[in-house]
Amino acid sequence: MTSSSTSRRCSAIPALVFAILVLATWTVAAQVTEKPAAAGEPYVYTHWETFYAEEDGLPNDHIFALTADGDRLWVGTEDGLALYEDKTWRSWREKDGLPWRVVSAIAVSEKTGDVWVGLLGGGLARFSGGRFDHFNQFNSGLVNDVVYGVAVLDDTVWVATTAGMSALNTVTGEWEIYTEKNAPMEEIWCYNVDAGDGKVYAAVWGGGILEWDVETRRWNAHRDPDREMEIDLYRDDGLIHIITTSASYVDEVLWASTYFGLSRYDGRHWRGWMDHDSGLASNFINIAKGRSGTSCYSATDYGVAVLSDFATDTWVSYRRETEDAETWTAYIGTGNEERRTVVTDLSLPNHFVIALEFQGDDLWIGTGHGLARGVGKGFFEGLSKAEASPREEEGQ
Amino acid sequence: MTVKPCFAAAAIVVFAMVASAGDEVATTPTPEAEPTVYGDTPEELVPYGRFTEPYKTFFLEPNQYRGYGRHIPEPEHVDTVKIGFLGPIEATVSVATGGASHE
Numbered sequence: 001m002t003s004s005s006t007s008r009r010c011s012a013i014p015a016l017v018f019a020i021l022v023l024a025t026w027t028v029a030a031q032v033t034e035k036p037a038a039a040g041e042p043y044v045y046t047h048w049e050t051f052y053a054e055e056d057g058l059p060n061d062h063i064f065a066l067t068a069d070g071d072r073l074w075v076g077t078e079d080g081l082a083l084y085e086d087k088t089w090r091s092w093r094e095k096d097g098l099p100w101r102v103v104s105a106i107a108v109s110e111k112t113g114d115v116w117v118g119l120l121g122g123g124l125a126r127f128s129g130g131r132f133d134h135f136n137q138f139n140s141g142l143v144n145d146v147v148y149g150v151a152v153l154d155d156t157v158w159v160a161t162t163a164g165m166s167a168l169n170t171v172t173g174e175w176e177i178y179t180e181k182n183a184p185m186e187e188i189w190c191y192n193v194d195a196g197d198g199k200v201y202a203a204v205w206g207g208g209i210l211e212w213d214v215e216t217r218r219w220n221a222h223r224d225p226d227r228e229m230e231i232d233l234y235r236d237d238g239l240i241h242i243i244t245t246s247a248s249y250v251d252e253v254l255w256a257s258t259y260f261g262l263s264r265y266d267g268r269h270w271r272g273w274m275d276h277d278s279g280l281a282s283n284f285i286n287i288a289k290g291r292s293g294t295s296c297y298s299a300t301d302y303g304v305a306v307l308s309d310f311a312t313d314t315w316v317s318y319r320r321e322t323e324d325a326e327t328w329t330a331y332i333g334t335g336n337e338e339r340r341t342v343v344t345d346l347s348l349p350n351h352f353v354i355a356l357e358f359q360g361d362d363l364w365i366g367t368g369h370g371l372a373r374g375v376g377k378g379f380f381e382g383l384s385k386a387e388a389s390p391r392e393e394e395g396q
Numbered sequence: 397m398t399v400k401p402c403f404a405a406a407a408i409v410v411f412a413m414v415a416s417a418g419d420e421v422a423t424t425p426t427p428e429a430e431p432t433v434y435g436d437t438p439e440e441l442v443p444y445g446r447f448t449e450p451y452k453t454f455f456l457e458p459n460q461y462r463g464y465g466r467h468i469p470e471p472e473h474v475d476t477v478k479i480g481f482l483g484p485i486e487a488t489v490s491v492a493t494g495g496a497s498h499e
Contacts, residue, residue: 062464228443230434231450241454260454274452284459301462323467352463369464 041384042308042316044330045363045374048346052370057089058082063366064120066357067106073359074115075371076103081117081127092132099125099134107150107157112170116157118147124159135168141175142166149203149246153195153214158202160190165202165210183210184221192246192287201247201254208242209256222256222265232260232272239263240272245286251293257285262298264310273307279315279333280305286354295381297363299353303328304365309382318344319351348372431456 053061058077065076075082079101080093092098100122107116115127123136123145137145142159149160157168164179179188187206194201200212208223224242226233232240241260248255254265261274261283275283282302290296294310303319317331321341328346333339348370355366361376433442434455444450 226444226450228450230437230454231443232452232454233444233448233450235451260452276452282462283454301459350462350464350466367464 039384040312042306042314042332042382043376043378043380043384044316044332044342044344045318045346045376046330046342046344047375047377048328048344048348049373049375050347050370051084051089051372057091058371059091059093061370062368063355063371064102064104065106065118066355066364066366066371067108068357068359068364069108069115071359073357073364074106074108075366076106076117076355078102081106092127097132099123099132099136104148105150105160107152109152109157109170111155114170116150116152118150118159119145120148121146123147124150124157141168141177143177143179148190149192149194151193151195151200153198153200158193158195158200160193160202162189164188165190165193178219183219185210186223186242191244194247194249196249197252199249201249201256203244203247203256205245206243208239209244209247209254211254222254232274235272235277236270238270239265240274246288248288248290248296250290253290253293255288255290255296257288257298259284261285262288262296262307264296266293271310275336277336278305278313279307279317279331279336281317281319281331286352287356289356289358291358292381297356297358299356299365301352303351304353304356312383314383318346346372346374 051058051061053059058075059080059082060077062078063075064078065074067074071085073084075084080091081098081103082089082091094101098117100119102120102122103117104120105118108114109116112128117125117127117132119125123134123140123142124147125135126133135142137143142161143166144161144163146162147159148162151158155169155171157170159166159168164177164185165183167176167178168174169176179185185204185207187204189205189207190202191205192203198214200214202210202212204210208221211220211222212218213220222239224232224240225238227242229242239256239258240263241258243260244256244258246257252267256263256265261272262278262280262285263273264271273280275281280298280300282300284301285298286300288296288298296307298305298307303317306316306318308314308316313335315331315333315335317333318328319331320327321329326347328344328348330342330344331338332342348365348367350367350369352368353365354368355364357364361379363374363376365372365374432453434453439445
């Protein structure tokens, strides 16, 4: 009896350990498995795929630009242009005809399918029919070869350079140049450009946001009303800061990123967010991209911060909990109040996010070492209207 | 528009700054309290200081580098630090505009 009991206890110990392991595994798995969100909860990207250089097919894993074209993704890297299509990578380096190794911006013409490639120090290239055509400050109206941003609106390619903006009419071949001489540019370092619905927005480093109206052919400047570098006098009186890094125009709403926070302008009202009053883990935003007029994704030096729902000020911020954490954590909150966290399987080694792009329901992010795709299975915009799951747990 | 073939000048100037790592170098003092204004700005020069408190004051904490390579430990002993400068040191000419691009 005693022997038998001991035997059962002995055999029960591994079983108990096994059960604990299974339970622990199930708990972790439950956290990274897509499940219906409770009512009023934002969508969280829990499952991610990662891509690095060479072994994964990328020519280089220092990612500078991401542009989706339907099911295809164009990637600009420090050493080449890459295309991801049907789970296969193709790439072009200088030896393949790419005029310059550093690809800093990419835009695809909806009308022609041409791919316009901004080259950091190498000007601009048109990739069409398998051939690269090269435009630079010596052979064209491109105002400078240091190109940071490219956007296509109808027949016009807009190029943001370190010495102003250039616009190429692809039908007539004519160039227009905008600098401090003919545009309200307090600085000429144009960092980013976005275009849509008859508007072109240029983010000027030290010059705010410039808005070009295609119909009236006039510039309008948005600047920080307090005109001071070291403060923001009022939160919602205008652009947070004059050092802007990107502009994104969607649903007639302008999202503008700065190195001091995020701004939103609906044509009448401004709203600003900073790290102390929102889900932004850092004010240092490299680029922001609006998914709609009420949702914006910010690529910061400390992960990705997502304003999921403007009306409720709901945020999801992705970053590592500790320096040595193996994967990133999603922090879900309202304003700057964190409500709960969700473990993800994103394993990119650093937080410095330089590029981001939407592709259907998926989210791509590019860093200084690696590219990742958040798989948007069951994605929804805004907040979930689903019934609360009984297994949904608050807190960690 | 006439585009004249000209050349833009760019230069990289590398300075070498010698920093002594000897015992005579004093440790940088740590502030006893968090700064409340940028750069110890005198009260009378604080922007809008006579009017109101700003919603946010920037530059009170140094930015951290969070990019790739952060995990690489700081060197234990540094004798020299090379500081690079990238930019025009003389007026440059914009080919596209046919004029000076940085006046």
